[in-house]
Amino acid sequence: MKKLEKITPQSENFARWYTDVIQNGDLMAYGSTKGSIIFKPLSFGIWDNIRLNLDKKFKSVGVQNVNLPLLIPESLLQKEKDHLQGFNPELATVTEVGGKKLAEKYYIRPTSETLFGEFFKNEINSYNDLPLIYNQWVNVLRWEKTTNPFLRTREFLWQEGHTIHSSEEEAKLLTTKMLNIYKEFVSDYLAIPVMDGQKTEHEKFSGADFTFTIEAMMKDGKALQAGTSHYLGQNFAKPFDISFKNKENKLEYAYGTSWGVSTRLLGALIMTHGDDRGIIIPPKIAPTQVDIIELFANKDQRVHEVASQIKSDLLLKGYEVKLDDSDKGAGFKAANSEIHGTPLRIEVGPRDLNENQVLLVRRDTLEKVYCPLGNVVETVEKLLVDIQNNLFNEAKKRLLSNIVSISTYDEFKKAIDEGKWVYAPFDGDGEDEKKIKEETGASTRCIPFVKPLEIENDTCFFTNRKTKRLVIFAKSY
């Protein structure tokens, strides 16, 4: 067990706070390869719960899991040029085996559209064989220049869904459906509210016709792209010859989608809920939902008896519980529970037992609740629901109050500087977006499906042209 170190306050230096809490919270260690991380049991436990619960949602809409190879032969990736262009500088390349040069190079997958393209080609003949709605939970590699644990690592874990359909309409509907599943899941399980919308041409996925996204707001005001769903049209079907006989018995190219969320979600979770004591894990996704702590067990044998009884009562109800019956001090045990983000802790000590009660402490509000011994299970049940809801509501309030409207580029710069999201009319192109990014650090996050604010103004703050396109800009991870 390592000593708990002091955590830099969020207000002092948010980036350092982040590094402090992920290390002190036993979430990760740095890997031997630069830009790589080790997921320790706590962070991998959260990811496992994300996988388990999101997979259930996927299956309810007919998604089937498959597993495709890690390596992409050079020739295969060449087939879709836009796509290759987008990933080329980041491709880790296998050129030799056992010291001998290979005849063809292989790329470690940065994503698997091309591999699925080759696979799909051989799986379908007629419209009867469609749709194919596949997904895989795998690792991918993108050789990023600057990295940040969970947020941007060279290797990361994700799920990537890949589907093909017999009509444009059906594929577009699925693109929307999967984005909605992401939004629901991230809201309900991770307690992270998001803005959902469409990416601009400049920010869409390489090879997609359009990209939908959910954007979350971190406690420092920065945006984090938490999930994307792409409509690929026939962009991969044509070069990969994914065609089928339609109802008129004519050959037609299939319509594709792809969609994914990654271990970035862990970063999002930490920076949405964490406070100066450490991370806070929403109960519905927490590997440990309740920490039970024994105080002065050596002085009073009831302590261990009651603590064990509470543990087995809660386990029986299906909660994930840990009992700390070590002889460490009360302060250490409480801080240890807090820094690991366990949503609720129960302190069992002689003084409270004399009153026939135990102390429950919420991780989110730090509120203390004294609870009669006969009532612990019901109180835990209620508090965990409260904590889940409170985390979401607090984040939602912050999100909505931090989106502002502006009229001029000067106002824009000022708002971005203050860590706000700007929602404003914008009809600039990719070049304009690049310029704005250079000058302010902000990029377009999405054209939201639902307006976060009423905007009367219809003049683009950058081009001064009239436009109805309302775009969110923000600095982002």
Added chain:
Amino acid sequence: MKKLEKITPQSENFARWYTDVIQNGDLMAYGSTKGSIIFKPLSFGIWDNIRLNLDKKFKSVGVQNVNLPLLIPESLLQKEKDHLQGFNPELATVTEVGGKKLAEKYYIRPTSETLFGEFFKNEINSYNDLPLIYNQWVNVLRWEKTTNPFLRTREFLWQEGHTIHSSEEEAKLLTTKMLNIYKEFVSDYLAIPVMDGQKTEHEKFSGADFTFTIEAMMKDGKALQAGTSHYLGQNFAKPFDISFKNKENKLEYAYGTSWGVSTRLLGALIMTHGDDRGIIIPPKIAPTQVDIIELFANKDQRVHEVASQIKSDLLLKGYEVKLDDSDKGAGFKAANSEIHGTPLRIEVGPRDLNENQVLLVRRDTLEKVYCPLGNVVETVEKLLVDIQNNLFNEAKKRLLSNIVSISTYDEFKKAIDEGKWVYAPFDGDGEDEKKIKEETGASTRCIPFVKPLEIENDTCFFTNRKTKRLVIFAKSY
């Protein structure tokens, strides 16, 4: 939907039978890279169930899941020479990114002892921090020359457990414990009986002090190594400096183990239970446990009503069920269920409904059971248990009756030629094992913990020296 092709009978050509059933049974497709495969929904579903159930067993003995990086820096793998030596020719090597040469090469992990070594080093200070009992479910790569789907592929999926302990005794106990978990799991869930034992020096893992193994027998008599557990001693602790302060406050190197099972288990499952109609999946691991088939539903509306009712009754009981209400022919539907290995199918047709019954057909024995409508759930429950047990018992009978004892090398050769496993006194060394392999194709599988046969003879069939070491030899996958 593809047409079902004719399957080569096992007796005609077992290897071709295998290729036929995995392709017709929609288990896999060949990947774009030579020696790689795509896991289709059925095979990945089985692997997912293996993961889910084995992981529960792991957690019950305190295993925690983590995730380490894919790439091993060249310098790291150099640290343990025996280990490097064992894997060197098979290492896929990343030498460039985006067309630019890297300063250091990276190997795609063939296994992760070295990465865990580096990780463990920084995680422990004193004996209080031990043991660490970690596991990861990941992909690994070994550039094999000859490949065979599920059995030997360049990339495969597996779990690899890595642990460190403060005493030799504790580490050795864990090595045994994990092998027992594998044996239990493979027997109980996959219905595969195994011989458990120790590998000879020649066949042990590169870098281990000793290796335990479970060996399964395929229907063609060949052995398949289904899981291994290695005691690593301090072999990795020393080069990686994994040391801790012991109770005497002195620095001591930790004692390690590693253990794994892989997607080879799918090959083992197919070749243990499959027959000339296709694969047979044991009920406890089957993604679909019951296929319900509608016959002549267009002529009698009761058919769809009853079939749907049975489906929802079984789903309610927690069974995995599929309903085929297509208008395909009865023969096609039955063959389709059989080739995909679903342990039980229920045929619902007008003639049986007139008798107030449906037909249940076991996949293992092909036995037909007419079942009154009011009794379907109970009968399914009973039959699935019977099928699970019968698959195991049949395989166990085959295993035991196919292990023979011999006295001379001539008898040895004859037995191996006939596809038997030989159990005999053997005290030869690695060179002898190599010679025997060259001359007969057989290798040592293990020195079994429990004797499969009583052996009186104590003379080595190869060296003619006296020995008490009793070894199993067989041809193997």
